[in-house]
Each structure stands twice: as structure tokens, then as C-alpha cells.
Amino acid sequence: MNAADAPLWVEVLVALLLLVSAVMALTSAIGLVRLRDFFARMHMPALTATLGVWCVTLAAVVYFSALRQGLSLSYWLVSILMAITVPVTTVMLARAALFRLRGRHDPGIPPPVQARSVRAPDQAG
Amino acid sequence: MSGFLQAVITLTMVCYGLAMLLALCRALRGPTAQDRVLAIDFLTIVAMLLMLVVGIRYASDTYFEPALLLALFGFVSSTACAKFLLRGEVIE
Numbered sequence: 001m002n003a004a005d006a007p008l009w010v011e012v013l014v015a016l017l018l019l020v021s022a023v024m025a026l027t028s029a030i031g032l033v034r035l036r037d038f039f040a041r042m043h044m045p046a047l048t049a050t051l052g053v054w055c056v057t058l059a060a061v062v063y064f065s066a067l068r069q070g071l072s073l074s075y076w077l078v079s080i081l082m083a084i085t086v087p088v089t090t091v092m093l094a095r096a097a098l099f100r101l102r103g104r105h106d107p108g109i110p111p112p113v114q115a116r117s118v119r120a121p122d123q124a125g
Numbered sequence: 126m127s128g129f130l131q132a133v134i135t136l137t138m139v140c141y142g143l144a145m146l147l148a149l150c151r152a153l154r155g156p157t158a159q160d161r162v163l164a165i166d167f168l169t170i171v172a173m174l175l176m177l178v179v180g181i182r183y184a185s186d187t188y189f190e191p192a193l194l195l196a197l198f199g200f201v202s203s204t205a206c207a208k209f210l211l212r213g214e215v216i217e
Contacts, residue, residue, distance in 0.1 A: 005126065015133040018178065022140035025171055029144035032151050032167060038160055041151075045167040048144075053170070056177045063181055078177065078192055082170075085200035089166060092207035097159040099211055 010066040017059035024052040038097055039110065042090065049086045053079050126184065134182045141175050162206045169199030 006014075024047050031044035060075040101109040145168055152164035173195040180188030205215050 008127075011127055011130045014181065015130055018133055018137045018181075021174060022137040025144040025174065026140050028167065029147035029171075032164060033147050038157060038163075041160065042163060045163065045170065048167065048170055048174070052174060056174050060177055060181055064184075064186075067184060074186075074189065075177070078173070078189075078196060081193065081196050081200075085196070089200060089203045089207065092204055092211065093159055093163060093166075096207045096210035097157075100157070100159065 006063060006066040010062060014059045014063045017055040017062075021048075021052040021055040021059075024048050024055070028052075039094070042094060042097075046086070046090070049082055053082045126182075131182070134178060137178055138175065141171050141178070145171050145175075158210055159207075162203060162210070165206075166199060166203040169195055169202075173199070 028044045028048045031047075032041055035041045035044065057075045057079040061073060064072040064075070098109065148164045148168045148171065152161045152168065155161045155164060173192045176188045176192040176195060180186065180192070209215050
């Protein structure tokens with residue numbers, strides 16, 4: 001398995017990046033359990049989907065590049081894919097949640113954006 | 126691979142497992158349907174990270190395709206669930 005080992009500084013760098021991503025995943029999960037509101041909870045997976053994924057893919061790129069004595073960039077594909085897909089999911093879930101809460105006339109829904117933009121010129125004038 | 130990096134990778138996997146358990150708790154308990162969809166989306170993202178870390182641990186490229194597939198299926202399933210919650214049907 002370990003015919004050719006990576007140098008020590010590569011292993012230290014990979015370990016640091018993996019630890020950062022582990023801390024991000026734990027923070028997201030604790031926030032997902034402990035926050036009260038759905039719209040507050042929605043912020044939490046973004047930590048893992050951005051910094052966690054970027055750290056792990058960077059660790060994989062550095063480790064495999066050092067192990068094979070050449071650039072192996074295919075792991076960037078994962079982070080590019082996540083950067084494209086995660087905002088789409090988030091926006092659709094937020095719209096679904098707003099639609100459902102407004103249908104139930106829930107008191108905890110945020111105010112519509114339209115009312116705020118109409119009131120803005122009054123405050124300026 | 127040195128023992129130091131192996132220990133760090135084991136610690137990272139334990140943290141991921143803990144995060145997945147907490148997200149599963151939210152998915153089982155979640156008061157509304159959108160909470161469950163959010164938790165399961167987070168679950169697939171952490172499973173994808175776990176695949177990448179296992180790939181680093183065994184220094185093999187075999188785990189790269191499962192990671193890509195998990196990311197893709199997580200996106201498709203979460204988007205389909207959100208669309209269903211929004212409109213009542215997935216494809217109009």
C-alpha cells in the first residue's frame with residue numbers, strides 16, 4: 001500500500017485541512033440540531049458545503065499530487081459540482097418553506113421583500 | 126502513510142460519523158417536511174466527504190466516483206423534494 005510515501009510537510013498539510021473540514025461538519029450538525037427556526041437552520045449546511053468540501057478536495061489534490069509525483073486535479077470536479085448545485089437546492093428549499101408557511105398563515109414568517117423596497121424611498125425623503 | 130496521518134484520518138471519520146448521527150436525529154425529529162429534506166441533503170454531503178477521506182486513507186482513486194455520484198444524487202433528490210413541496214408534483 002505504501003510503496004512511496006508522501007513527504008512530511010504534505011502529510012501535515014493534509015492533516016490540517018482534514019481537521020478543519022471535520023470541525024466544519026461538526027459545527028454544521030450541532031447548529032442543525034440546536035437552532036430553533038427553519039430559516040436559521042438553513043444557514044448551517046452551507047458551512048460544510050463550502051469550506052468543508054473545499055478543504056477535503058484541496059487535501060486530496062495535494063496528497064495525490066505528492067504521492068504520484070505529478071499534478072492530479074480531478075478532485076476539483078467535486079468542489080466545482082458542489083459550487084454549482086448547492087445554491088440551487090438552497091434557493092428551492094427556501095422558496096418551498098416560504099410558500100408552505102404562508103399557506104398556513106404562520107406568525108413566524110419573514111416579511112415580503114416587496115413591502116421593504118416600497119417603504120425605502122419614504123425613509124430617504 | 127505515517128501513523129500521525131492515520132490517526133488524524135480516523136479522528137476526522139469519527140467527527141463525520143457524529144455529524145451524520147446528529148443530522149439523522151434532526152431528520153427523524155424535524156417538525157416540518159423541509160427540515161427533513163435539509164437534514165438529508167446535509168447527510169449526503171457528509172457521506173460524500175467521507176468517501177473522499179476513505180480514498181485518501183487507502184491512497185486509491187476508486188472512491189472518487191462514489192463521491193461524485195453521491196453529490197449528484199443528493200442534488201437531484203433534494204431538488205425533487207423541494208419542487209414537490211413547492212408545487213405538489215415534481216415534473217409538470
